[in-house]
Amino acid sequence: MKKSSSDKVDVRKGTFLAEVAxxxxxxxxxxxxxxxxxxxxxxxxxxxxDKHPAYIYxxxxxxxxxxxxxxxELVPRLRQAIQNGRRMEERLVQKGCEMVREYRRERDMRDxxxxxx
Ligand SMILES: [Zn+2]
Numbered sequence: 826m827k828k829s830s831s832d833k834v835d836v837r838k839g840t841f842l843a844e845v846a847x848x849x850x851x852x853x854x855x856x857x858x859x860x861x862x863x864x865x866x867x868x869x870x871x872x873x874x875d876k877h878p879a880y881i882y883x884x885x886x887x888x889x890x891x892x893x894x895x896x897x898e899l900v901p902r903l904r905q906a907i908q909n910g911r912r913m914e915e916r917l918v919q920k921g922c923e924m925v926r927e928y929r930r931e932r933d934m935r936d937x938x939x940x941x942x
Contacts, residue, residue: 841916841920848913850902850906850909851913852884852907853884853910854883854884855882856880856881856883856900856904857881857883858881859881860875863876878897879894880894881893
């Protein structure tokens with residue numbers, strides 16, 4: 826049986842979704858380590874100037890930059906999620922380029938066939 830172009834699209838969609846599943850967890854934004862002073866007046870870490878490490882997740886929502894405090898134990902998972910999110914964005918850009926290139930290729934083949942007929 827001859828495969829229609831929609832079968833081809835379904836196969837690609839399945840392949841792409843399987844790739845995307847491998848990229849879970851995903852997030853978009855950035856993670857920064859900051860050093861904050863605490864409220865204890867005699868804290869040795871603050872007196873030394875070391876202060877206390879804290880992690881901040883910065884992201885855009887509704888066109889505004891926002892941030893959230895991140896519990897230390899979540900940092901590795903969130904860091905991985907942000908990295909995966911960047912890979913996902915790269916894949917989406919590739920998909921857009923592929924879509925345009927493929928359309929042009931198929932259109933040119935159609936035009937060529939028409940031209941020789
Ligand atoms: Zn302190």
